[in-house]
Amino acid sequence: MQVLRIATARPYKVLIGKGILSDAGQIIKPLRNYNKIAIITDDQVLGLYAKVLKDSLTRTGMEVCVFAFPNGERSKNCGILKEIYSFLIREEITRSDLIIALGGGVVGDMAGFAAATYMRGIDYVQIPTTLISQTDSSVGGKTAVNLDQGKNLMGLFYQPRLVICDVGLIQETFLFREGVGEVIKYGLLADRSLFALLERGEMEESLEEVVARCVEIKGKLVSADERDQNRRQLLNLGHTLGHGVEKISNYRIPHGVAICIGMAIMLSACVHNGLLDPIIYHRLLKILEQYNLPSTFEEAGLKELVKAAITDKKRLGDDINIVLCKDIGNCIVQRIPIDELYGFLKKS
Ligand SMILES: NC(=O)c1ccc[n+]([C@@H]2O[C@H](COP(=O)([O-])OP(=O)(O)OC[C@H]3O[C@@H](n4cnc5c(N)ncnc54)[C@H](O)[C@@H]3O)[C@@H](O)[C@H]2O)c1
Ligand SMILES: [Zn+2]
DSSP states (O other), X not given: OEEEEEOSSSOEEEEEESSGGGGHHHHHGGGOOOSEEEEEEEHHHIIIIIHHHHHHHHHTTOEEEEEEEOOSGGXXXXXXXXXXXXXXXXXXXXXXXXXXXXXXXXXXXXXXXXXXXXXXXXXXXXXXXXXXXXXXXXXXXXXXXXXXXXXXXXXXXXXXXXXXXXXXXXXXXXXXXXXXXXXXXXXXXXXXXXXXXXXXXXXXXXXXXXXXXXXXHHHHHHHHOTTSSSGGGGGGTTHHHHHHHHHHXXXXXXXXXXXXXXXXXXXXXXXXXXXXXXXXXXXXXXXXHHTTOOSOXXXXXXXXXXXXXXXXXXXXXXXXXXXXXXXXXXXXXXXXXXXXXXXXXXXX
C-alpha cells in the first residue's frame, strides 16, 4: 500500500492499494471517535461494494447507515441533495459523525458538497470506485452540484479527512477507458515515464503505481494552490474544449472521453502555433488510438465548440485561461482574450 500526504491547510492522507476496502474500518477508526457513519453511494455501487464497507466498519463497533441515489450524472442535482440532507437529519447525524462517499465522481462531488454544508460542515472520507475518481475527483476538495444551467455551477472547496483508493475495485470495470484521458493528462503535465508507460500499454498491470503517480501530481498542484487561483489550473489541460464537447453532446460523451478530444485539439493548435514538437502530438494520438479514445469531434464545427467552451466557468470577463503544452512536463496556463481563442485553435 502507498501512502501519500496532501499538504493542504488541513492535510490528509491518500491510501492506495489493492483490496484495502475491507480494511476501511480499521483505517477510519483511529481518525476520530465518530459516533455514527453515514455511507452515501449510488444504486449501482450499493450492490457491488457497500456490504464489504459496512461489514468492515461494523466489525470495529461503529454504527452505520446507508443512503443510495440513482447512479449517473443526472443525479448530481439539488433534488437529490435535498434527499441526502433529509436522510442525514432522519438518521440524526451530527457534527461528531462522519460521511463516507463510496462511488465515482458523482457520489464524491455530491457527498462532499453535502458534508461541506450540512450543519456548516462535517468530516467526510472519500472512497472512490472509478479510475476518474481515484486519479482525480477524490483528491483536492472540489465538491459540486449541477444546476439546470450547467455543470458544477454550485460548489465549495472542502477537503476530505482521508481518501482510500482500492485499485482492485477499478480493475475490471467497463468504465476503465473513460478514466484513461485523465491519466494521459497527468503524463503530459508532469511525468514522462507515466506517458511512456501508457505508450507501452502497461497501465492495467501497474494500476497501483499509476494511481499513485496521478495523485502525487495532483496533490502537489492542490497543495501549492488549494483554491485554484493559478498553478492548479494546469489540471484543466484539455478541459475547456472538453466541457464544450460534453455540453454539445448533451453529456452523452462522458467527461473523460471529452477531455481526450479537448487535449488533441489543444496540442494540435500548439503544434501549429509553433509551440510544440509535432512528435509529442503524434505520440498522444497513438495512445488515444490504443485505448480506442477519440481525437476529433464530428458533431460540431470549431466555432460552435469554442462558443460552448467559453461559457465555461473558467471564463474571466473578456478573457479565458487556457492550458498550453510546450513539451511533456512543460505546460503553462495562458490568459488570452476570448476573441483570440478561435483564431489560435483555427490554425490547427
Ligand atoms: N471534484 C473534482 O475535482 C472532479 C474532477 C473530475 C471529475 N469530477 C466529476 O466526476 C464525475 C465523473 O466521475 P465518474 O466517471 O466516476 O462518474 P460516476 O460517478 O457517474 O460513475 C460512473 C458510473 O460507474 C458506476 N460505478 C462506479 N464505480 C464502479 C465500479 N467500481 N464498478 C462498476 N461500476 C461502477 C456508477 O454507478 C456510475 O453509473 C462528473 O460529475 C465530474 O464532474 C469531479
Ligand atoms: Zn477532468
